[in-house]
Amino acid sequence: MFTIKFLNQKRTETALVNMGKFATRPIKALKRIGVTMVMSTLKNFESEGRPKWVPLSPMTLAMRRNKNKMSAKILRDTGNLMNSITYAIVDDDTGVQIGTNVKYAGTHQYGGKIKIPARTIVPKHAKVLSFMIGGKRVFATKVKQKARTVVIPQRKFLMFQEEDKDDIRQILVEELMGVVKDTKKQIGNEGSINQS
Known part of the structure; x- marks a missing residue:
């Protein structure tokens, strides 16, 4: 006061x-x-x-x-x-x-939720994509990715x-x-x- x-x-x-x-x-x-x-x-x-x-x-x-x-x-x-x-x-x-x-x-x-549309992934600087699935190396010229929702x-x-x-x-x-x-x-x- x-x-x-x-x-x-x-x-x-x-x-x-x-x-x-x-x-x-x-x-x-x-x-x-x-x-x-x-x-x-x-x-x-x-x-x-x-x-x-x-x-x-x-x-x-x-x-x-x-x-x-x-x-x-x-x-x-x-x-x-x-x-x-x-x-x-x-x-x-x-x-x-x-x-x-x-x-x-x-x-x-x-x-929030982020909706990611379906897309096709192609290599930018190489002829093929290379990644691991189940411990095995996989090669592909393109990969289709399904639409999905990511929760933040x-x-x-x-x-x-x-x-x-x-x-x-x-x-x-x-x-x-x-x-x-x-x-x-x-x-x-x-x-x-x-x-x-």
């Missing part, structure tokens, strides 16, 4: 204007909150979920090995999604939004953690105390602003 006492109307007006500016356009606090939430989201990627995400499927791991991608990190195949996380000040400078513009982000955030599990990366809520409260208190300090400087010795 704050107690504000003024002995002068002009100083009272100054204090109320300063508090009003903070209440209606807390841009500095919102920027700090935005950075805090981006950092928290990056921790989600580094920890592979908080709580832990569903592990990669054996098929995904095999595909990464075939592409010589050594990373088995979930949602970090190329790093595009993780590196796209950003924040924006919104609603006439009264809110902050954390997100990404990567098209496939929603599929990972909420889970939900892996929430944009989410508040309990410590984020505490950090946001702390940011708001610090920013408000900064306004109080600035107001004390402006009003001088007449009157007082105290936190209890």
